[in-house]
Amino acid sequence: MKHDIYSTEGLYKIVEKTDISSTISRHVIYAPLIAAKAKAGHFVILRAKEGGERIPVTLVDWSPENGTITVIIQAIGKSTVQINSFKTGDSFSDVAGPLGTPVEIKKWGTVMGVGGGVGIAELYPIAKAYREAGNRIISVLGARNKDLLILEKEMESISDKVIVTTDDGSAGKKGLVTDAMKELYAAGEKIDAIFTIGPIPMMKFVALTSLPHKTPTFASLNPVMLDGTGMCGGCRVEIGGKPKFACVDGPMFDAHQTNFDQLMKRTAAYREHEKQSLENYQKDHQCRIGLH
Numbered sequence: 001m002k003h004d005i006y007s008t009e010g011l012y013k014i015v016e017k018t019d020i021s022s023t024i025s026r027h028v029i030y031a032p033l034i035a036a037k038a039k040a041g042h043f044v045i046l047r048a049k050e051g052g053e054r055i056p057v058t059l060v061d062w063s064p065e066n067g068t069i070t071v072i073i074q075a076i077g078k079s080t081v082q083i084n085s086f087k088t089g090d091s092f093s094d095v096a097g098p099l100g101t102p103v104e105i106k107k108w109g110t111v112m113g114v115g116g117g118v119g120i121a122e123l124y125p126i127a128k129a130y131r132e133a134g135n136r137i138i139s140v141l142g143a144r145n146k147d148l149l150i151l152e153k154e155m156e157s158i159s160d161k162v163i164v165t166t167d168d169g170s171a172g173k174k175g176l177v178t179d180a181m182k183e184l185y186a187a188g189e190k191i192d193a194i195f196t197i198g199p200i201p202m203m204k205f206v207a208l209t210s211l212p213h214k215t216p217t218f219a220s221l222n223p224v225m226l227d228g229t230g231m232c233g234g235c236r237v238e239i240g241g242k243p244k245f246a247c248v249d250g251p252m253f254d255a256h257q258t259n260f261d262q263l264m265k266r267t268a269a270y271r272e273h274e275k276q277s278l279e280n281y282q283k284d285h286q287c288r289i290g291l292h
């Protein structure tokens with residue numbers, strides 16, 4: 001079906017929403033202009049309601065034919081809880097994108113993707129694009145437990161080898177993604193490049209594990225973003241001792257050059273405010289449910 005990409009009819013409507021774990025949902029959204037331009041590594045900034053918080057999320061999939069984009073969102077705070085309560089047929093007030101610099105897709109040889117938690121969803125389009133470019137793909141997927149492990153089948157379909165680790169051993173091997181990386185290196189596996197997406201401490205330790213082996217390693221950074229266009233400076237990160245804006249220069253950067261400790265400090269700065277905001281939302285939400 002051909003879409004008038006400039007028509008506003010049905011724009012940002014959720015054409016399909018599915019829960020893939022207790023806190024993680026997949027949203028297929030009608031956004032033909034974005035779908036027509038999307039590339040692996042791009043993200044969008046969406047708002048649930050007019051005047052609401054601007055939430056950056058990675059494009060997991062897109063279909064120019066159907067005019068849709070797919071995002072996978074973990075509910076961790078006020079806005080993501082609100083977004084994941086949406087149902088098929090609901091609409092976002094706006095979705096801006098595609099944003100960021102897409103990942104350069106080339107032939108490395110063997111590419112290892114290391115994804116943690118919802119980061120596995122963000123890794124999927126990158127691993128898929130590298131596979132399509134003729135690379136051999138090893139995927140190392142980590143989660144706290146079986147319930148938080150997502151897209152295992154999808155990752156299997158685009159990988160030559162998949163290793164799963166969970167903190168509690170409820171799926172795959174008990175341990176951390178870095179344990180699996182160390183085993184692969186010890187077994188003599190030749191790895192030509194690593195892409196990692198997940199919690200900041202995980203990405204820091206992935207970089208530290210690959211550093212002695214001199215494997216080029218890239219991490220998708222997730223600082224707090226506001227405008228997503230390089231104007232506000234909110235997403236400043238330090239790469240090789242120099243400031244960069246993750247929203248326009250990234251979000252993918254050389255992990256061996258990244259100051260992860262500074263990134264952790266900056267993202268933790270708003271934690272108390274975010275906790276309060278979620279508590280207020282949940283209180284308000286419960287009161288409304290009680291009225292019906």
Ligand SMILES: Cc1cc2nc3c(=O)[nH]c(=O)nc-3n(C[C@H](O)[C@H](O)[C@H](O)COP(=O)(O)OP(=O)(O)OC[C@H]3O[C@@H](n4cnc5c(N)ncnc54)[C@H](O)[C@@H]3O)c2cc1C
Pocket residue numbers: 043053054055056057058059071072073074075076077078079080081118121122221222223224225226251267268270271274275278
């Ligand atoms: C480039 C990029 C891609 C991302 N892709 C995904 C994705 O595909 N799926 C997914 O579930 N999450 C993704 N995130 C994280 C997601 O944006 C945050 O989880 C979300 O903004 C949290 O908002 P909240 O109100 O629910 O939680 P809050 O309680 O406001 O915040 C919880 C935590 O989320 C982070 N956060 C809060 N506000 C922002 C913001 N404006 N920008 C970035 N981080 C913020 C902070 O670390 C904060 O401590 C991505 C972030 C970035 C920067």
Ligand code: FES
Pocket residue numbers: 224225226227228229230231232233234235236245246247248
């Ligand atoms: S989000 Fe404002 S400069 Fe990047």
